[in-house]
Every structure is written in C-alpha cells, then in structure tokens.
Amino acid sequence: MERAEVTFKPMEEYFLISENIIRKRKYKDDRGKWRNRLSPSAVLIGGYLTNYSKKTEDGGQTVCVRKYESLGKTLGVSHGTVANALAQLKQEEILSVPKRSSYLTNFSEVQYKYFLRGEPFFFTDAFTIKWKDPAGERRSEVRPLTVIEGLVLCYFYTKCGNKKKTNAFDCSYADIAYYLGISPRSAWSAVRTLLHADLIFCRAGEKGVNGRIKSTYRLNDGLLCRRKRELRRVLKNAVADPIEQAADARIDRERFYSERRFRAESAAERKKEKFSAAHPEYNNVERECDTLAREEAKAEALGLPGLPQLQERLAKKQREKRAFLRRFGMTEEDFLPHYSCPKCRDTGALPDGRACDCYFRRE
Numbered sequence: 494m495e496r497a498e499v500t501f502k503p504m505e506e507y508f509l510i511s512e513n514i515i516r517k518r519k520y521k522d523d524r525g526k527w528r529n530r531l532s533p534s535a536v537l538i539g540g541y542l543t544n545y546s547k548k549t550e551d552g553g554q555t556v557c558v559r560k561y562e563s564l565g566k567t568l569g570v571s572h573g574t575v576a577n578a579l580a581q582l583k584q585e586e587i588l589s590v591p592k593r594s595s596y597l598t599n600f601s602e603v604q605y606k607y608f609l610r611g612e613p614f615f616f617t618d619a620f621t622i623k624w625k626d627p628a629g630e631r632r633s634e635v636r637p638l639t640v641i642e643g644l645v646l647c648y649f650y651t652k653c654g655n656k657k658k659t660n661a662f663d664c665s666y667a668d669i670a671y672y673l674g675i676s677p678r679s680a681w682s683a684v685r686t687l688l689h690a691d692l693i694f695c696r697a698g699e700k701g702v703n704g705r706i707k708s709t710y711r712l713n714d715g716l717l718c719r720r721k722r723e724l725r726r727v728l729k730n731a732v733a734d735p736i737e738q739a740a741d742a743r744i745d746r747e748r749f750y751s752e753r754r755f756r757a758e759s760a761a762e763r764k765k766e767k768f769s770a771a772h773p774e775y776n777n778v779e780r781e782c783d784t785l786a787r788e789e790a791k792a793e794a795l796g797l798p799g800l801p802q803l804q805e806r807l808a809k810k811q812r813e814k815r816a817f818l819r820r821f822g823m824t825e826e827d828f829l830p831h832y833s834c835p836k837c838r839d840t841g842a843l844p845d846g847r848a849c850d851c852y853f854r855r856e
C-alpha cells in the first residue's frame with residue numbers, strides 16, 4: 494500500500510475504547526428489543542477521543558484538538574461519517590464541542606478501568622483477505638477492514654492479550670455480538686474476514702462444533718507486530734499539524750503516567766486481594782483499623798470527647814494488624830505500590846511542583 498503521502502500524524506500508539514461507551518450503545522426499546530444509540534463508527538470515534546480528552550490530576554481536563562479531516566484519516570472513515578458520529582456523541586452527551594475542532598468528553602479516568610484496546614492501523618491499513626468461494630475457487634482482495642471488523646479485531650486484541658498471556662481466547666459469535674452490540678450475523682461475518690485476513694486463527698480441534706458453541710481464537714501477533722513496525726517507519730517522516738501536536742504532547746505525558754500508576758497500584762491491590770483471600774481474618778482486622786481511624790479523625794476534627802481512648806484502641810488494632818502480617822513474614826509495606834519512579838511516585842510531578850525528569854528517561 495502506498496503510504497508516502499502521509500501528511501498528518503496519526504496516533505502511533507494504541508488507544509483505548511472505554512466499555513462505558515460500548516455499553517451506552519445498547520438500550521431496550523418499548524417492545525423489549527435491543528437497539529443501538531451509537532453507530533459502530535461513533536463508538537470508535539468517541540472511544541478514540543476519550544484518550545485525548547480526559548480529567549487530569551489537578552482536577553482539570555485536557556481538550557482534544559482534532560480537525561475533521563485528520564480524525565477521519567486517523568481512523569479510516571469519511572468526513573460524513575465523522576460528522577455523523579460526532580452528532581450522535583453530542584446527542585448522547587458523551588461529548589461536547591466548546592469550540593471548533595475541540596472536543597471535551599464526559600469520561601473520567603476512573604471509568605477507564607475496562608476497555609477495548611485498538612491500534613489506529615486496524616482501521617486504516619489494507620489487509621489481504623483470501624478465501625475459497627462456494628465453487629472451491631481461490632479468491633482474494635486487498636482492502637481496509639470495515640469499522641465493525643476493526644472493532645472485532647480490537648476485541649480479540651484485547652481479550653487474547655489478557656491475563657494468562659496465552660494469546661488465546663474462547664468465545665462464541667453471540668459473545669462478540671453481545672459485547673459490541675452488533676448482530677450475531679455481523680459478528681460471524683467479521684470473524685470470517687479476520688480469519689481470511691490471517692489476523693486471527695482458530696485451530697482445527699478448537700472450532701466450536703456440535704454443542705460446543707465457543708471456539709478458541711488466537712491472535713496473529715507476528716503479522717500485527719510487523720505492520721506496526723512498518724507504520725512506525727513511515728510515521729517518522731509524517732508531517733504533524735502543529736496545533737494538534739502541541740495539544741497531544743501534554744496528553745501523551747499524562748497517559749504515560751496514569752498507566753504507570755495504574756500498573757503499580759493494581760499490582761499492589763492484587764497482592765493484597767490474594768493475601769486476604771488466603772487469610773480472611775485479615776479483612777476483619779483491617780476493617781476494624783479503618784473504622785477506628787475514621788472515628789479518630791472525626792473525633793479530632795470535631796473536638797469530640799474520648800479522643801485519647803480512640804487513639805489507644807487504634808494503636809492497639811494497628812499493632813495487632815502488624816503482628817498478624819509478621820506471622821506470614823509480611824509487612825504493610827508489601828501491599829504498597831512499587832512505583833517505577835520513587836521520586837515522583839509515577840505522577841510526573843516532584844513534591845516541590847517541578848516536573849520529574851523520568852518522562853525523558855523512559856525507554
């Protein structure tokens with residue numbers, strides 16, 4: 494595919510589509526039938542924009558600056574589709590447009606916990622799709638994926654890459670259809686295209702047949718990595734729109750830190766959950782500590798009587814908690830997040846307010 498004429502800078506990295514946007518699509522009408530509020534393109538565009546317009550640490554929000562043209566090119570959709578999708582997103586109050594080409598979304602980072610992960614090239618690159626027609630004749634075509642096919646690829650990209658890192662995921666057409674709010678028929682057709690394009694595969698023994706509805710799908714990691722490398726090479730020479738670029742730089746930085754923090758904090762959370770599951774008594778001790786700490790803070794703030802007694806009880810409980818952990822060779826520190834940068838605790842800001850230099854030292 495000819496790529497020399499790239500005159501915009503599409504996102505080089507992946508983007509996340511919040512599950513909230515996907516869920517927002519579906520609603521039951523008066524007759525109990527599932528309907529969609531948002532078209533697949535609106536889900537894609539809305540999801541993409543939330544990556545750039547999000548709440549920041551200091552309580553503000555970054556504004557995504559994108560012209561219709563570059564938005565369309567980045568995601569491989571037409572000008573009309575962009576306009577249509579933006580109108581739907583405004584209607585559903587997912588998005589507001591404070592001024593021309595500037596978008597504010599209503600999703601905070603907290604709501605980002607569950608998401609689909611996608612790469613812009615899923616929607617812009619041309620893929621070779623090969624299949625045999627009913628007469629057994631070999632056929633092939635080279636074309637970009639449709640928005641639905643791209644979203645189904647995002648689904649596999651996210652699900653196959655998850656948790657156990659087996660690069661495999663079991664699902665049925667109905668699962669995909671339900672998740673993305675598309676018809677099972679569209680899900681079936683999209684899966685077939687992805688299989689024919691070699692983007693995913695399904696081993697002979699792992700196909701869902703006769704009573705086994707779910708199939709095991711695997712992602713063709715090699716092909717996707719190769720495509721991504723090629724794209725990076727081309728993008729080096731791409732010319733960026735200076736206004737869009739400046740707006741993105743700050744957001745890239747924020748995203749970098751919020752992901753690092755999320756990684757460190759969720760690892761710590763998982764560790765604690767694992768310990769609590771193995772030693773349920775620990776939950777009680779911890780809960781009592783929390784309750785006492787709250788009461789103590791309240792008593793102190795309001796000048797209530799009985800503060801010294803509360804402080805004593807809290808200290809005793811905390812000693813009990815530490816002793817409990819010690820029995821298993823643990824300390825409370827073990828449940829604290831291990832930040833990649835201890836200086837700024839993965840916030841990017843030093844205690845005195847200056848910017849930390851770890852962003853420039855990242856790999």
Ligand SMILES: [Zn+2]
Nearest residue numbers: 834837849851
């Ligand atoms: Zn730092």
